[in-house]
Each structure stands twice: as C-alpha cells, then as structure tokens.
Amino acid sequence: MARMALPSFQSVTLEIDGTEHAAQILGSSEQTLCLQVAPGLLPPKMPVLLRFASQQFYYQARLPIASHHECWWFLPRPDEKECERVQRRTFVRIQFNALVVAMPITETGEPNGELTSLTIANLSAEGCYAMAQEAYGAGDRLLIFLSLPDLPTMNLVGTIVRSQLGEEGYGLGIKFEELAREQQEQLAAFINAEIQAGQELGVDIILPG
Numbered sequence: 001m002a003r004m005a006l007p008s009f010q011s012v013t014l015e016i017d018g019t020e021h022a023a024q025i026l027g028s029s030e031q032t033l034c035l036q037v038a039p040g041l042l043p044p045k046m047p048v049l050l051r052f053a054s055q056q057f058y059y060q061a062r063l064p065i066a067s068h069h070e071c072w073w074f075l076p077r078p079d080e081k082e083c084e085r086v087q088r089r090t091f092v093r094i095q096f097n098a099l100v101v102a103m104p105i106t107e108t109g110e111p112n113g114e115l116t117s118l119t120i121a122n123l124s125a126e127g128c129y130a131m132a133q134e135a136y137g138a139g140d141r142l143l144i145f146l147s148l149p150d151l152p153t154m155n156l157v158g159t160i161v162r163s164q165l166g167e168e169g170y171g172l173g174i175k176f177e178e179l180a181r182e183q184q185e186q187l188a189a190f191i192n193a194e195i196q197a198g199q200e201l202g203v204d205i206i207l208p209g
C-alpha cells in the first residue's frame with residue numbers, strides 16, 4: 001500500500017457537511033495523520049473530505065476520524081488509490097515575494113509598451129499573482145523576466161486572466177503560456193525546494209488551491 005507524502009505543518013482543508021474548515025498537519029506516522037483543527041469544531045460521525053497538496057499537485061480523499069482529543073484529530077494517512085486529484089489547480093502555489101521586470105507584448109510576441117516592474121506575491125509552475133502600478137486588463141500579455149536564486153533568468157510569456165484595482169495598484173492573476181518543459185520542471189523543483197526550506201523552519205508557505 002503506497003501512502004501519500006504529507007509533510008508536517010502543511011495547511012489543509014476539511015469539508016464537513018458541505019462546509020470547508022481550515023486545519024494543519026502537525027505530524028504523521030506510517031499509518032496516521034495528526035491534524036490541528038479550530039477550537040470547538042466537533043468531529044462528525046461520517047468520514048470527512050481532506051484536501052491537501054502533495055508532490056506539486058492537489059488531492060482530496062474521504063477519510064474517517066480514527067480518534068480525537070480537543071482540537072487534535074487523528075486520521076488514517078491516505079493511500080494513493082484512495083486519493084483523487086483536484087482539477088481546480090494543477091500545481092502547488094506558494095507564498096513568494098520578488099520584484100521582476102516585464103514588457104507588454106502583442107499576440108504575436110512583439111513589444112507593445114515600455115518595460116515595467118511587477119511585485120510577485122505568489123508563484124506556481126503555471127502562473128503567479130503580482131502587483132503592478134500600470135493598468136492592465138484580462139487578456140493582456142506580458143513577457144516576464146523571472147530571476148530565481150541559483151537559476152538562469154527565465155523569459156516567460158504570461159497572459160493576465162484577472163485584474164483588480166486596489167489601494168496598492170493592480171492585482172494581476174497571470175497564467176504562464178508557451179512554457180518549455182525544462183522551464184516548468186525548473187520552476188517545480190524550485191518551488192519544492194522552497195517548501196522544504198519552509199518546513200525545516202516550521203513555516204507553511206503552501207497556499208490553498
């Protein structure tokens with residue numbers, strides 16, 4: 001039986017009677033997960049739907065509560081065959097802050113404006129969320145020059161899938177397009193390394209899907 005890899009200190013969600021509740025994995029053994037849930041949350045008699053990140057993907061599994069004590073719940077660690085990949089996001093998204101340079105481009109990849117700067121707030125191997133001072137709308141395309149520690153600068157084409165004006169500028173949801181397999185693998189490996197570094201410090205940087 002192949003058990004899923006579930007690192008400690010990861011934020012997860014529990015769906016109980018159609019309502020999602022935040023929880024955190026405190027630790028695990030070969031057979032059991034220990035979760036910390038919100039104070040006062042009562043365990044149901046029926047199995048709960050656990051949603052979690054593992055190996056750059058999001059999964060869900062319906063699991064019974066083996067035992068509980070106050071805000072600590074103990075569930076069986078799910079087997080791979082019991083898990084269903086959640087389709088709403090393909091890759092894990094992490095908290096990540098960086099200042100990058102970008103250039104507006106046309107549909108054919110020609111420059112369509114001046115160089116600008118973006119402040120990235122989170123990152124996955126298929127996109128990011130960034131703040132910009134210039135007004136961009138859904139459908140606009142950017143050539144993003146992404147520099148990550150110990151990696152060569154990546155030239156990534158991104159399409160803005162949502163744009164919202166706030167107090168600090170425009171919040172942009174960006175989806176990477178035309179990503180080479182090597183670039184996506186490098187991004188995924190970098191994100192995994194960031195997750196591991198955070199776990200060693202007891203910090204969970206994985207964002208909900």
